[in-house]
Amino acid sequence: MTRARVLRGRYVDSVVLMRLARELASLDGVDDAAAMMGTDANKALLADGGFLDGPVEAGPNDLVVAVKGASGEALGRVEELLEAPAAAVGARTLAQAAALRPSANVAVISVPGAYAAAEARTALELGLHVFLFSSNVPLEQELELKQLAAARGLLCMGPDCGTALIAGKGLGFANAVRRGPVGVVGASGTGIQAVTALLDRFGAGVSHAIGCGSRDLSEAVAGATAFAGLEALAADAATSAIAVVSKPPAPAVAARIRAWAATAPKPVVLGFIGDRASPPTLAALARAAAGAAGAAVPDQEPPEELPHFDLAPSQRFLRGLYAGGTLAYEAQLVLREAGIPCSSNAPLRGERRLASVARSEGHTILDLGAEELTLGRPHPMIDARLRCARLLQEAEDPQVAVVLLDVVLGYGAARDPAGDLAGAIGEARALAARDGRELAVLAHVLGTERDPQGLRRQERTLRRAGAVLLTTSSAMVEAAISLATREPAAALVGSAR
Amino acid sequence: MTTAPAVPSLKERIDSANEEALARLVAADPVLVDVAPASEVVEGLEDRMILHSGPPITWERMCGAQRGSVLGLVLFEGWAGTIEEAERLVASGAVTLEPNHHHHGVGPMAGTTSPSLPVWVVENEAFGNRAYCRPTDAAQQFGDYSDAALQGIREWRDLRAPAVRAALRQLGGLPLKPLLARALAMGDELHNRPNALSALVATALAPALVQAGVETEALVKTLLWLRYDEFLGLALSMAAAKAATEPAEGVEASTLVTTMARNGVEFGIRVSGLPGRWFTAPAPAVDGLYLPGFGPQDAGLDLGDSAITETVGWGGFVLAGAPGILALVGGTPEQATQVSRDMREITLGTSPDYRLPVFAFAGAPVGIDVRKVLKTGIRPTIDTAIAHRDPGHPKIGGGLVRAPLDCFARAFRAFGQEYAESA
Amino acid sequence: MSGQVEDLLARGPDAVNVGVRDFAEALEAQEVPVVQVEWEPPPELDDDVAALLEELT
Numbered sequence: 001m002t003r004a005r006v007l008r009g010r011y012v013d014s015v016v017l018m019r020l021a022r023e024l025a026s027l028d029g030v031d032d033a034a035a036m037m038g039t040d041a042n043k044a045l046l047a048d049g050g051f052l053d054g055p056v057e058a059g060p061n062d063l064v065v066a067v068k069g070a071s072g073e074a075l076g077r078v079e080e081l082l083e084a085p086a087a088a089v090g091a092r093t094l095a096q097a098a099a100l101r102p103s104a105n106v107a108v109i110s111v112p113g114a115y116a117a118a119e120a121r122t123a124l125e126l127g128l129h130v131f132l133f134s135s136n137v138p139l140e141q142e143l144e145l146k147q148l149a150a151a152r153g154l155l156c157m158g159p160d161c162g163t164a165l166i167a168g169k170g171l172g173f174a175n176a177v178r179r180g181p182v183g184v185v186g187a188s189g190t191g192i193q194a195v196t197a198l199l200d201r202f203g204a205g206v207s208h209a210i211g212c213g214s215r216d217l218s219e220a221v222a223g224a225t226a227f228a229g230l231e232a233l234a235a236d237a238a239t240s241a242i243a244v245v246s247k248p249p250a251p252a253v254a255a256r257i258r259a260w261a262a263t264a265p266k267p268v269v270l271g272f273i274g275d276r277a278s279p280p281t282l283a284a285l286a287r288a289a290a291g292a293a294g295a296a297v298p299d300q301e302p303p304e305e306l307p308h309f310d311l312a313p314s315q316r317f318l319r320g321l322y323a324g325g326t327l328a329y330e331a332q333l334v335l336r337e338a339g340i341p342c343s344s345n346a347p348l349r350g351e352r353r354l355a356s357v358a359r360s361e362g363h364t365i366l367d368l369g370a371e372e373l374t375l376g377r378p379h380p381m382i383d384a385r386l387r388c389a390r391l392l393q394e395a396e397d398p399q400v401a402v403v404l405l406d407v408v409l410g411y412g413a414a415r416d417p418a419g420d421l422a423g424a425i426g427e428a429r430a431l432a433a434r435d436g437r438e439l440a441v442l443a444h445v446l447g448t449e450r451d452p453q454g455l456r457r458q459e460r461t462l463r464r465a466g467a468v469l470l471t472t473s474s475a476m477v478e479a480a481i482s483l484a485t486r487e488p489a490a491a492l493v494g495s496a497r
Numbered sequence: 498m499t500t501a502p503a504v505p506s507l508k509e510r511i512d513s514a515n516e517e518a519l520a521r522l523v524a525a526d527p528v529l530v531d532v533a534p535a536s537e538v539v540e541g542l543e544d545r546m547i548l549h550s551g552p553p554i555t556w557e558r559m560c561g562a563q564r565g566s567v568l569g570l571v572l573f574e575g576w577a578g579t580i581e582e583a584e585r586l587v588a589s590g591a592v593t594l595e596p597n598h599h600h601h602g603v604g605p606m607a608g609t610t611s612p613s614l615p616v617w618v619v620e621n622e623a624f625g626n627r628a629y630c631r632p633t634d635a636a637q638q639f640g641d642y643s644d645a646a647l648q649g650i651r652e653w654r655d656l657r658a659p660a661v662r663a664a665l666r667q668l669g670g671l672p673l674k675p676l677l678a679r680a681l682a683m684g685d686e687l688h689n690r691p692n693a694l695s696a697l698v699a700t701a702l703a704p705a706l707v708q709a710g711v712e713t714e715a716l717v718k719t720l721l722w723l724r725y726d727e728f729l730g731l732a733l734s735m736a737a738a739k740a741a742t743e744p745a746e747g748v749e750a751s752t753l754v755t756t757m758a759r760n761g762v763e764f765g766i767r768v769s770g771l772p773g774r775w776f777t778a779p780a781p782a783v784d785g786l787y788l789p790g791f792g793p794q795d796a797g798l799d800l801g802d803s804a805i806t807e808t809v810g811w812g813g814f815v816l817a818g819a820p821g822i823l824a825l826v827g828g829t830p831e832q833a834t835q836v837s838r839d840m841r842e843i844t845l846g847t848s849p850d851y852r853l854p855v856f857a858f859a860g861a862p863v864g865i866d867v868r869k870v871l872k873t874g875i876r877p878t879i880d881t882a883i884a885h886r887d888p889g890h891p892k893i894g895g896g897l898v899r900a901p902l903d904c905f906a907r908a909f910r911a912f913g914q915e916y917a918e919s920a
Numbered sequence: 921m922s923g924q925v926e927d928l929l930a931r932g933p934d935a936v937n938v939g940v941r942d943f944a945e946a947l948e949a950q951e952v953p954v955v956q957v958e959w960e961p962p963p964e965l966d967d968d969v970a971a972l973l974e975e976l977t
Contacts, residue, residue: 018786018827034789049790092839093873097936097955104955105928108947110939111959119938119959128936129928133943153922167932169952172943176950208929232921236929411946452949508976868977874963906969913972 002051004066005075006038006058012082020065023081029071035078038062094119098126108171109158110134116159117141124148124156131171132158132213139220142213146224155232156225158213162189165196165209172211173381173412176450180205181293183233185226187212187246190324191282193410193446194473195245195271198286200448201455201471204295207238217249223257230257234265241267241293243285247329248272267292273326274333274348281474282330306468306479310438311486315401318342318480319394320365321387323380324446327406327473328367334477335363340485346370360394363484381408384417388424395428395439402440402483403428404476405467409447409458418445418458422465429466440483443467444476507750507916511770511868514751518769519845519864522753522809525741526622529671529698529733532662534654536612539629541600545576546593550608550802551760552775553596556587560761562797565640565888566607567594573647573654574611580642597631598758598767603739603802604631605731606638606884607761614650615658617732619673621740628743630736630802632658633728636891639884646891652718660719664705671701673737674850680730681811681851681861686819687734688803688812689826689880689895694730699723731803738809739802747772750916752909753845754865757804757877757900761797761884766904768867771911778903783883785896786827797886799898804879810848810863813878813897814840818853825895826880836878836897837862843869843877867912870905 012020017035024033034051036042038058046052051066058064067074091097098104107123109116113136120130121144130149137159149156157164157171163186164171168179175193177200184199184206186192192209199206210229217223226244233239242264248254254272261268269292271285272278279285291297322328328346335342336351342363343352354361357372367373368380368387380387387405394400405425407417414420425441432439443462447455459469470476482488505513535542542548547567549559559567568583571592577583586592597604604610608631616629631638632653636646665671676697683693702723706716723729742755751769758765763777780798787793806812816822817837820830834855840862841847847860865877876899883894921929935954937944947954965973 018824022786022827032790032792036789045789049788051789091936091955091957092835092875092960093842094936094938094957096838096842097938097957101934101936101953101955103953104934104936105924105931106933106935108935108937108939108943108954110937110943112961115961118962123936123938127924129924133939153924155925155928167929169932169950170946171933171935174946228921228925232925232929235921235926238929411949412942511976868973871963871965871969871973872977874960902963906965909972910966910969913968913976917972917975 001070002053002066002068003072003075004052004056004064005078006056007063007065007078009061010063011037011061012063020078020081024065024067024074024078027071027074027077029069030067030074031069033065033067033074035063035065038064094122095126098128105129106131106171108133113137113159117145120145120156121148124152124154127152127154129155130157131164131211132156132161133172134158135160135214139215142215142221146221150224150228155210155228157211160214161211163192163209164211165192165206167208170411173410175200175410175448176452177448178205178450179207179238181207181238181240181295182289183207183236183239183242184209185212185229185233185242185244186210187214187217187226187249188326190408190446191245191273191326193408194282194324194326195243195286195289197446197448198283198472199290202286202290202295202298204290204293207236208233217246217253219250219252223249223253226257227260230260230264239266241269241289243269243271243289245271245273245282245285248275273330280337281334281472282326283472283474306483309440309483311401311440311483312398312437314398315437316484317363317399318402318404318484319360319400320404320477320480321390321394322365322367322404322406323369323387323408324406325367325369327446328365330473331365331404331477334474335365335481338481340481345372360397366390381413381417384414384420388421391424391428392431395431398435398437400439402442402480404480405441405443406473407443407445407458407462409445409451409453409455411452413453416453418453418461422461425462425465425467441467442470442476442480444470444473446473510750511752514748514770515753515845515864515866518745518748518751518753521624521745521748522741522864523846523848523850524623525737525744527619527673527737527740528622529617529665529673530620530627531618531665532615532658533618534612535610535614535616535629535631538616538618539600539602539610542610542612543593544612545591546595546612547571548595548597548600548602548604548608548610549760550597550604550606550800551758552763552765552777554594554760554762556594558762560797560800561887562640562800562884562890563607563609563761565642566609566638568888569637569642569647570609570611570614572642573650574613596758597802598756601627601739601743602629602631603735603805604638605633605735605803606801606882607640608638608802613654615654617736619733619736619740621744624744626740626743628736628739630732630739633732635728639890639892640888641891642889656715657719657722660706660711660715661702663709663711664702667705667709668701671698673733676701677734677737678851681815681818682854684819684821685730686812686815686822686880688731688806689882690819690822691730691734692727692821694734695727698730698733734811735803735805738805738811741809742805745769752867752912754808754867757808757879758802759799759804761800764799764901764904766900766908768908768912771908771915774911776904776908776911778901778907781898781901783881783896783898785883785894786825787883787894791893795885795893797884799881800884801881803881807877807879808865810844810851810861813880814863815853815861816878816880818855822880826897828897839875840878842873843875867905867909870902871909874902876900876902
């Protein structure tokens with residue numbers, strides 16, 4: 001069946017009309033569509049094409065739109081389709097883009113790993129710094145890229161670099177952090193996010209945070225980008241102190257960094273989290289760096305007052321459901337320091353690996369951003385569904401006393417991470433309550449007030465859903481330990497905070 | 498004592514061969530010299546022969562539109578009285594079918610050329626070679642063999658072509674380079690939007706028709722045709738392009754593409770360093786817009802020698818300068834600009850003569866390099882009309898198509914076999 | 921540090937984004953100038969053609 005509509009006095013360019021017809025024809029219930037100005041010749045064409053049941057009252061300056069098919073609703077969308085802007089088209093290649101924008105100074109690259117190095121090489125050859133988010137880039141290619149970058153005086157941040165902050169602007173997943181005197185060099189995305197968000201929370205600020213990529217501090221790569229970053233921050237007028245955040249590097253590399261730090265023109269705080277010589281937690285690192293930069297360091301808070309939870313005797317374990325890999329790692333360090341054994345899908349060296357990632361055992365720290373859980377799935381910082389499902393699963397387990405959640409804000413993260421978890425938090429606590437238990441849900445929001453999601457708004461949402469908020473990730477783990485073991489938090493390793 | 502000169506690597510040989518081939522291509526100086534029956538001017542055109550667009554193909558495999566066009570010319574030549582007779586005649590093998598390209602010629606869409614059909618003749622004065630193109634039309638070339646469709650080419654043969662011939666004699670030939678350059682600056686891309694060129698040619702021929710003493714009835718009909726046929730210029734840009742590419746063929750070790758042509762079944766390319774060899778792949782479907790009542794289910798596959806225009810840097814390569822074309826092929830001005838920018842990535846250089854106001858008068862990208870196509874994955878973009886899949890219909894739409902990558906991969910493999918093993 | 925690094929730290933990023941569009945949007949939200957590259961993987965070629973191409977380009 002055919003239906004036609006006349007839009008009086010509506011002149012539309014023939015290019016737009018052709019496109020309109022094509023878009024209408026692609027709608028459900030529409031077999032074919034035509035859109036033409038109402039000249040006699042066009043009306044004859046429409047009639048010949050079977051679009052008009054009878055004569056239509058339209059003149060040369062009226063638009064006739066006709067559809068064939070079951071649905072006449074499509075005709076109602078004509079105005080909306082006419083208003084839709086044409087798709088913008090960017091450049092096709094890096095070279096084209098650089099030619100279009102000669103002032104460009106950095107290429108942000110996130111193509112599949114097999115192709116990433118070629119793009120990064122092109123960028124460096126064009127004189128652009130590189131922020132290489134892509135992972136699964138072969139080691140030889142990383143070495144070539146970092147050599148080329150060094151030869152050209154350019155930074156190669158990555159591969160597998162998730163975060164950087166340059167002059168207050170975030171590359172990759174990054175937070176809106178106030179500017180200030182602390183420079184950061186990091187081999188871990190969430191590590192940089194955690195430290196910079198804490199520096200913001202403490203009222204200190206960040207000059208720049210240079211990401212190196214996860215393999216930079218290995219023996220093979222030998223800290224190529226880390227040293228370039230350290231040299232840059234040493235020479236940067238806006239930086240008064242430098243913090244390095246990573247898991248402990250290869251010993252030879254750690255030694256060279258220590259040697260460099262010893263003769264650096266500015267104070268350097270080495271945060272090889274897990275190494276005895278380094279601050280034991282991200283919060284301790286941030287405090288030390290802020291102090292070294294001359295920023296007023298907030299007094300260490302006493303262990304945060306927890307509300308009372310009606311825990312059943314069977315509830316003995318904590319379950320950490322982490323989106324941020326470095327926070328999961330830090331959690332395990334705090335547990336080890338407190339003498340609490342735990343299992344993980346990303347265990348510390350020598351610690352227990354979960355038999356099956358699908359089932360928690362005893363105390364468990366899960367890194368939901370680990371590769372085996374993100375194959376073909378969006379990262380938990382963007383999509384909360386896996387975490388929500390796991391939260392309910394833990395709530396069903398009568399042995400679980402407390403669940404820990406890190407909620408990461410910032411550019412690149414989900415629009416409303418707290419909101420995405422709120423429903424599941426409420427459901428999980430309700431589920432436990434029906435079974436006669438109270439489930440404690442602890443949350444730490446990694447973010448700043450200036451982040452698009454807003455730190456305080458996100459904390460409120462979580463609180464309303466029944467979570468208890470802790471201001472640092474390590475404080476959250478200590479609180480969880482205290483709940484699970486029934487020991488007051490102050491009795492735990494106090495200096496760990 | 499001097500040391501022997503270093504033997505250039507194959508890569509160096511290719512680069513200098515391409516420089517030479519490109520130089521020949523852009524040196525072209527096309528002049529419209531004649532309009533004459535094909536039997537008079539087309540080398541090797543035999544008595545019962547019909548030439549067609551695209552790479553070689555047999556009658557059995559020919560697509561519907563091209564078959565319809567062949568049958569139409571069989572009737573036009575009087576070799577058969579009815580369509581059924583014509584079909585039997587051709588199926589029997591009594592009519593030889595060969596590509597225009599094998600006879601220094603080109604033809605748009607089905608591209609069929611037969612002995613009595615007058616063709617446009619263009620001479621490349623830089624090298625002295627000549628090429629021809631059969632006339633454009635919106636029916637017979639799309640496979641329509643109705644009486645009305647044939648009436649058009651009969652009138653061309655009997656009335657308009659002789660008139661134009663006389664006008665060209667009067668003028669002593671019509672230099673095309675200045676007209677092509679001006680048309681590009683006036684929003685043409687010289688393939689599916691040749692309107693300005695058509696108008697410029699019409700304006701040049703009109704006084705000459707009068708001065709040559711063409712008699713009134715023929716004069717009026719010819720002038721009216723010149724006035725209304727917006728596509729007449731396409732035949733001239735095609736003939737000019739063909740005349741430009743021929744001197745660039747056969748440059749040893751060159752990877753310059755000298756031909757792109759389609760017959761509705763296969764898309765074929767030829768490469769300068771591998772003269773006389775076709776590299777083909779299945780003809781792609783056209784992504785486009787249709788006249789009311791028609792759709793992709795009715796369409797034939799990519800068809801015509803008119804991709805010779807893209808081969809010299811016109812058509813899809815200068816889409817950005819012809820926003821008017823978007824009414825035919827769809828898309829936005831931004832997309833058209835992107836296509837032109839992409840084409841620059843696969844060409845050896847830009848034209849010194851044909852420049853685009855929309856790109857601040859930068860030259861049109863010209864000289865497709867097989868290597869660059871394979872390296873970037875950017876395939877030459879061609880804008881084209883769409884024929885029906887069956888014989889007996891006129892034009893049904895227009896759109897964009899991209900040359901299949903396989904043609905270039907095959908050509909490059911053959912290039913390696915030819916040159917790398919003996920290097 | 922090199923002049924280019926000094927320039928980057930002083931001016932801030934002026935980016936070309938190759939890959940996932942979300943990163944470009946994040947940059948736009950911070951008012952960082954960014955050109956999006958509509959990246960496509962290079963064509964899949966047979967091994968012999970790919971090797972020849974590598975040699976002759």
